[in-house]
Amino acid sequence: MFTWIQAFLGRRRILARLSRFISGELSADARREVARALDDPVVYAEYRRQRDDSHALTSDLGSVGRADRTVFQRGWQNVTRALEHTSPTYRLSVHTSDWRVRMTAAGLAAALLIPMGLSAGRASASNIPTPPVPKVAYYHATPTSEIPSEDTLGAATSVAIITVTPTAPSN
């Protein structure tokens, strides 16, 4: 039983290496191991199948997509044109040398951006709260008149200026 399992696993390992054996990509030791296993009829049948298939696929896929010379000449022209028109670093540029187009583009940009800038400034100014303006109350008092109380002045004004006119001296 154990020998049978061992043989089965060994064959699996050999079969997995067959494709690289056919293309000559195995190390010398691994190649010798596979070569010894080719005496096994199952391994040899699989080896022949894979070898024939790979030859057929190589010849057939190699013929897919062969193009004539004009395709490559056209391709080369386009490649050189693309290389001439692009700079190695990416940058935003207007691809025209006509100054009128550039001026029109600049005018349009200005026509759009200047009003936007102005309205943006106004909107921001209107959002700033205005500071309260102190009220000034002028009160003219004579020596005989009564000075208003502090409560009255404080409620009505922030600053109160009181002027007093002196009366003429009596004999």
Place this chain on the structure above:
Amino acid sequence: MTTDSQDPIPGLIIRCLQGNQAGYADLYDHCAAGVYRLCYSLVLNAQDAEDVLQDSFVYAFKNLHRFDPSRASFKTWLYTIAVSRCRNTYRRKRPLLIDISQMFGFDVAAPEGDSSPEAANAQRAARDAIKNALAELSPALREAVVLRYGQCLTFREVAEIMDCPLKTAESRVRLAHDRLRSLLNEHGRGLLDELLSY
């Protein structure tokens, strides 16, 4: 991809980096056919393949100074760029479109040389059959099988380009292989056996 002392690519890259314009043209001539075949096999449309080809070379030439030969070969690097652009193309264009010229028999393939008309027709039929089968594979399986058999890359290179472990690349190739076989048998074409007769 084995290291080849006759490989002209390192010399071409040096010429390009020195600012030699002819170096770019030579590098393009050397690699364009392979990149186009890869792109066509993945997107299965001539116009898209041409677009991806151009886009890949523009990107590669603009970023050639970033290419590090100690990390990967130039071919692997270039194919990674192309595969990434093919992925973008078929993400954008689901379901996959088959080339309309192919439907009407206007194939862009090169002439078949001195083969007989019957053999040429049979080969064209076989190629169309395999293109249809490729279209039915998932993108990951299609990439794996095209890189492995269409471009003759090693499993390690397939894994590098697909940005997956080596074992995953191997299993994708095997799955694609089996799926292609079943698809071709499903359509009653027996293509793989037929191709062996050529």
